[in-house]
Amino acid sequence: MHGFHQRLAELWTLRKDRPWTAEEQREFDLCLDANANYAWKLIQLENLSLAASMTRDYDWLHSICQDIERLQPKR
Structure with missing residues (x-):
């Protein structure tokens, strides 16, 4: 999960209890x-x-797959 996904969830939860x-x-x-x-x-x-x-x-495909992996959050 990216940090912005976590913060979205936090903010969404806060909004249930009070206005932002x-x-x-x-x-x-x-x-x-x-x-x-x-x-x-x-x-x-x-x-x-x-x-x-x-x-x-397949060279292009390999390059694209590397780009996709770079977008994924690091664990």
Whole structure:
């Protein structure tokens, strides 16, 4: 899980008990931006991976898979 996913969950939980502060709202917006950027980048790489696979360009596919792995959170 990325840090922005964890913070989204924390903020969501806080909002169940009380309204957010202005700072918490800004954090939520930043986390949503980070999540959208992450999702779109991953989708793009997955589509490129499919194209590389369909064209049997295995060097390109390997490079794309490395990019996907770099996007994944480190454990």
